[in-house]
């Protein structure tokens with residue numbers, strides 16, 4: 275998976291892909307409902323109406339920077355609510371290196387938000403300690419997002435995520451807390467998109483007249499473009515999440531802007547009746 279936006283290159287690094295078993299995250303997206311949205315098939319759902327989703331990082335290369343957006347689940351993590359997210363031994367770092375991105379080459383890590391499947395590879399386990407995976411990177415966390423999870427990680431699984439994948443970055447002096455609407459480089463700026471989490475941010479890339487939007491988890495799946503009210507069980511504020519979808523999709527619908535999800539691949543947003551649909555790139 276690779277896309278070019280002017281002088282910026284975006285590469286997808288997949289950590290895991292799933293088909294179905296998504297009721298826990300999108301309870302309204304049953305097979306029957308999904309089959310009523312034929313534009314989802316085959317890229318984003320199967321003929322039977324099961325959702326296709328992935329957990330991935332996006333490596334964004336500008337003329338001056340090499341940025342990893344979101345860092346998946348990570349290896350060796352424990353205390354996760356989803357059983358298969360514990361004690362993983364996946365080849366993520368090997369995949370990254372094979373794609374041309376050894377960990378040393380990354381200068382920036384950006385987390386759209388601080389949920390379990392977006393911060394995992396911030397750290398790795400070395401001699402029993404969690405250390406920054408990307409030794410030369412500054413890690414950018416939204417200030418609102420960071421302060422929320424610092425103060426309100428109130429269940430065991432959330433404490434585990436913060437303790438093994440966020441706090442060690444701060445302790446190592448690698449974290450920078452940024453505004454949700456910050457500009458990172460000439461090409462990259464952030465759009466505040468709260469609702470899924472309190473400080474959630476999306477990433478806008480602009481170069482030489484071309485644009486891409488990395489939505490993060492504004493939507494977990496393109497079916498939420500047709501059903502803006504289908505908030506996910508992980509959304510901290512379901513009503514705000516739906517409002518954010520309406521605002522963001524309205525802004526980018528029927529434009530040439532390439533849209534890439536936190537859990538789905540690239541396409542374009544189109545207006546469709548009262549809502550929107552998503553047209554895969556190919």
Ligand SMILES: [Zn+2]
Nearest residue numbers: 389391491536
């Ligand atoms: Zn996610």
